[in-house]
Amino acid sequence: MQGFEAYHHQKKIIADLEAAINLLQWDQEVNNIKGSLARRASQLGTLSAIKQHKLINETYPLVQKLCDAPNLSTFEQKNIEQDLKDLKKITRLSVEFAAQLAEACSWAQSVWEEAKKESNFKIFEEPLEKLLNLKRQEAEYYGYDTEPYDALLDIYEPGAQAKQIAELFSSLIPPIKDLLSHIQKKTKPAEDILINQIFPKEKQWALGIDTLKHLGFNFEKGHVGVSSHPFSIAISMEDVRITTRIDENNLHLMLYSTIHECGHALYEQGLPPEYYGLPVAQACSLSIHESQSRLWENNIGRSLAFCEFLFPQLVAYFPDALQNYTAYHFYQSVNRVEPSLIRILADELTYHLHIALRFELERSLINGQLKVKELPEAWNQLIKEYLGLEVPNDAQGVLQDIHWSLGSFGYFPTYSLGSLYAAQFYNTLQKQIPNLQEDIKQGKFESIHQWLQENIYSKGRLYTSEEICQAATGEKLNPQHFIDYLKNKLETIY
């Protein structure tokens, strides 16, 4: 083997190692064998080190050699260029620095757990400080044009820049606040009919499976399990796993987290198997990934058409709890808007205020304008400013998310970008699919699948998020689509 074939062979080996790593992680979450946590960490460490060693010592030289080769097709070139970019980045960090960082994260994470339990930010200060210093150092290793934060953002959203994210939020926050204050003046819809009643676990599970079948999740190439925090992970495009969470008093949680994870899974199942291991067979970015989960969860899943499709099935499963309600009650329930303290419980509108404040704070932390000890106060002020709420304690405030303790600075913005892309894709879907609402109402999703396959899944990671967006929708990312979408929906409901 030589040339592109040898490179693809090498990338398959890397993908096989990643598959084993992902299975070890999936298994840890789902089967959760407490006595083997330390051992599992060492197993994961070994496989990651083997992968890293192969990337640096085998893949990188191969790619460097190949990228000057004549007679490569454009397709081949694009794959190789993408890998070359990644490999350059990977080799910027020394093995020692990577180990230092991993250790600091591990320490920060365990202290964060304790700090959150005790609602005591004070004890988290030292490990966070240490982690921030290392992350700033990491940013220096990677390099950046404008500010250190950009180098970290690029890990999760290749090519994105803080300045541009800040502009996005500037154009997003005022209309969100306007819409929120408009809503707050109106009468609230009735309570969420999917909570505070009994929804037996086994029936919820069966409904979840039914819903996944309707949405097109391929059970021959996937698996559904249960974990305390729902997630999705791909062992390969032929083996994509999601988990769901079932609470007997809350059908909302199971239903919409299942639809959300299904959106992620459909993306992974849609990647081209013949190119397993290559950039074209990998998801584009976190933001495009999130656009897929949110498109299904929110734009489709919380539409009136979808509620009308699903509600009769809900009633069939839970007649006692739901027979006195209509599909419109269901629609109102899943579109309630109300400022709250906790990001993961936030509604579609106020969610982005949570992200905006995290972005501001982490950018200031990394760039050195905000000190660690000033963080809780800054957090609480922004919650007051954006959401009008008082933070009663750190656990429900600055300590609520795991991300910073994992060193994931630059991750949060991808959540908002995901919603923005989703709304823009949905807008295009509405224009290009003649009877979209009617199709959804009848549970027919083939045309949506086809559009996503063509415009998103088949592109893999050969294009940036922006390029995919431009090609699929005819314009670059435009937050107005998100605002219009929510305005149309919420002004009818309220």
Place this chain on the structure above:
Amino acid sequence: MQGFEAYHHQKKIIADLEAAINLLQWDQEVNNIKGSLARRASQLGTLSAIKQHKLINETYPLVQKLCDAPNLSTFEQKNIEQDLKDLKKITRLSVEFAAQLAEACSWAQSVWEEAKKESNFKIFEEPLEKLLNLKRQEAEYYGYDTEPYDALLDIYEPGAQAKQIAELFSSLIPPIKDLLSHIQKKTKPAEDILINQIFPKEKQWALGIDTLKHLGFNFEKGHVGVSSHPFSIAISMEDVRITTRIDENNLHLMLYSTIHECGHALYEQGLPPEYYGLPVAQACSLSIHESQSRLWENNIGRSLAFCEFLFPQLVAYFPDALQNYTAYHFYQSVNRVEPSLIRILADELTYHLHIALRFELERSLINGQLKVKELPEAWNQLIKEYLGLEVPNDAQGVLQDIHWSLGSFGYFPTYSLGSLYAAQFYNTLQKQIPNLQEDIKQGKFESIHQWLQENIYSKGRLYTSEEICQAATGEKLNPQHFIDYLKNKLETIY
């Protein structure tokens, strides 16, 4: 790191790779994602190749260098010697030959499946012939003193020789046949009360979990699942997995396969975690592994004391099916003896006639005294001679087991060795634990666990099966213990 520490570090890496391989295999059996079978095979192939490459290029030189080092303790020396022996064996096969063998096995296995389905040995002849040629070649690569079969036997039972196995069976078959003909003259006990009634699956599952708890399976360091063929596999000594099989009309199957797998699992969970990766933290051999499953399944699990302990719980779970029976009916049911065609359904006594004939046949095949096309006829003759049965077709005859299609010649004898070791260990347990039967009757297994920990688990793979047996029981393997054990039990029942 250097010296023994560096070697242990290297062996941990190998163990981590094996852990990932075992998890990929476990997952394939248990979660069985049909669309990813080919991909999973390639993932397993990649990890195995990485492991093999490391063993040959990193571990072997390290071990070779270390074995001449001064100042090694006896314990350190024993571990290193064991590895040196294994590594010498591994390096005898070229990468090309190993690939050829793997391919031939893969072909033979798929043809075997078809041949079994169609009950047509003819189509299996060619791949079996090819496989036998390669296995004979493999035997030559490994080398042997007396006959080629010895070299293959050594893969599964280090140090064992065909001549000695043949002698064991010579001393075993006549008393087994005597006992069988004695039993066949007597009145049969009533039908098995654990079959042909309805035992709801969920209750069987709950009973299985209860039973595992009683026997000491550590759920903090293990996991129980469901698969079509029950098995056990260790991801590490802190993560040992077993599966069970549940058939609504057959409680016997679930109960005794669970106890059997639990015996395997207790062994793995009992290996010393501080030596993870080293021979002392690995199971001794297949025969000693099987002795552990059979000790719990048969010697303990089918004893009157155990039946008296478990029966009240069975009645509590299945009152409709069992309330009209006694513990003695249960005891009789699980000790029924009746010649049958299928090995995996055979009773404790006639099981070894199945193994004896397989041993004779595979030894003759490998050594070249029996031709492939003569195999079905030879099989049917021996079934007639040993069990007095006519074989109606190849599916229920020579094609019933998967082993030969996997190239596993030399594996079968370890099943019988396991039973013989188990009986001998049980005999010693009875002598050394004063109130053994009373303890079992009360569900107290601590003294048994302690004895096994001391005499089996803690020894790892630093000694041969024979050495472990000698140290634990004061004599070398003596099949008379097995005969006496069965004679005592069966003559009371019949």
